[in-house]
Amino acid sequence: AITNTADSPLARASDYAIDILAGPERSVAATKTFINSAVAGLALMAHATGDDALLAALAQLPGHFRKAIACDWMSVLAETIEKQKSLFILGRGPSAAMANEAALKFKETCGMHAEAYSAAEVMHGPLALIGPDFPVLALAARDASEPSIAEAADGLAAKGAPVFVTSALAQRAVRLPHVATGHPLTDPLTLIVSFYMFVEAFARHRGLDPDTPRNLRKVTETV
Template sequence: MPTEQFETKMFHEAGEAPDRVAAQFQNNTSAINEIAKRLASDKINMVVTCARGSSSHATVYGKYLLERQTGKPVCAFSPSVASVYGAALNLRGAMFLAVSQSGRSEDLLQSAKAAKAGGAFTVALTNDSASPLADLCDVTLPLLAGDETSVAATKSFICSLTALAHIAFAAGGDDKGLSALEQLPAHLSQAWEGEWNAALPILQDARNLFVSGRGVGFGIAKEAALKLKETSGLHAEALSAAELRHGPMAVVSEGFPILAFVSADESKQSVRELVSFCASNGAKCLTVGEAVPDALNLDCPVGDDPRLTPILQIQRFYRFANALSLARGKNPDEPPFLKKVTVTV
């Protein structure tokens, strides 16, 4: 059992993200340009993503960028449609993006087979270029995250985000976004050095909380909630800033913790309004990014492009999640009942 946060695999692997992202940008540009060219053409009219767990959260982030950059709808494929129900789908004119760290989960493999049979152009984003998923798809884009042995995915998640952002910016011909992505490793290093020690006492003994975000920040909120469950045994539910104002608001009571990721784009106002409303009703609110009155602000670099800010926020969050896990007497590298590769059908 590690006793200091810097002794865990999670800490070391998350800290490698800046170098891995730099290597990915340098080595994948040619392959991504080919994928982006196909995506931007009239041959593709929609994108279908397929993923589980952290990879699924990455596709939520990618959805916002891809739709804005290409004007083409992005939807999530339900793996059970192929693996449980065996349904045949017509996916002609679709790009099928399968995102998987291992590339070995049976339901994703069956989904990729079904997508290919249905006429889709299939692309695998995986950290294992020799995986069965890579063999199945028309094109494989390696995440290049390097070996990841902690059960909790960190650098591989960040590399999934940057790969999706790279595809979106390239497809949209967005030179500003591509330039910001190239400079992102330096900002990731800066984000990694920050501590959120003030938040530890608030969440060390907590049993439940909401994690919220909106737009490009929503996928990050979903990933943060998963990591809190996975590494700290803390029941965290991710909700968009819009959805939390509906039925879930009835759960909020005096002292109820809410962790809100405030993106640096047009979505920030709705998140700010949510935090202000919850704080006025007694919730203990923590904000990542822009400060909000009556909430504890957890600072984080913004970077060169607000669309990439959520990547910096999750990088700093990983350091905090590792520290929180240890403070709660857990081992972030070995969550109970879990293993690195989850095989579902």
């Protein structure tokens, strides 16, 4: 089990429990537990497979996270996105998980519809929505999928959409500042950290409290 509460029912029911040590998670959006859970999962995988390169990359993450926190996306994204009602968020490979998380955070904290897509799929049916009034945020890590994400971002920008991408490979889309970690599995984590800083500021810009979204509770019950 991976848990933020060492004596939780989940931990007690498990043979092995990993405490992510995130401290009390008071925000409904639960950003720090998302990050710590992902890091714990990667660490577990690295130890199980003897992946020394991944373990070394994980050890360097605190410094990379500090740099990711300093990346300014607000001044680049806010003016364009605040005028619209919906947007796409793209990823591929591990960054697809970050795209899904980012789309959820737009809904939760900003009251704005966002839909995550794989960069490999968006050029099909979803393309019908693309135009000047439909922004796209493309999250590209430094991995094998980066060229295809940059290509998709440029393709959507060529069709008139305002597109923002975390890749220096893009030519038409607006490039966002991002932090490379030197490992394809930890790169997506710095992207979501930079996004979290943006989405918190954007929610407050819209007059919302990102820690207490409308209609949501911290704990839900499944019967």
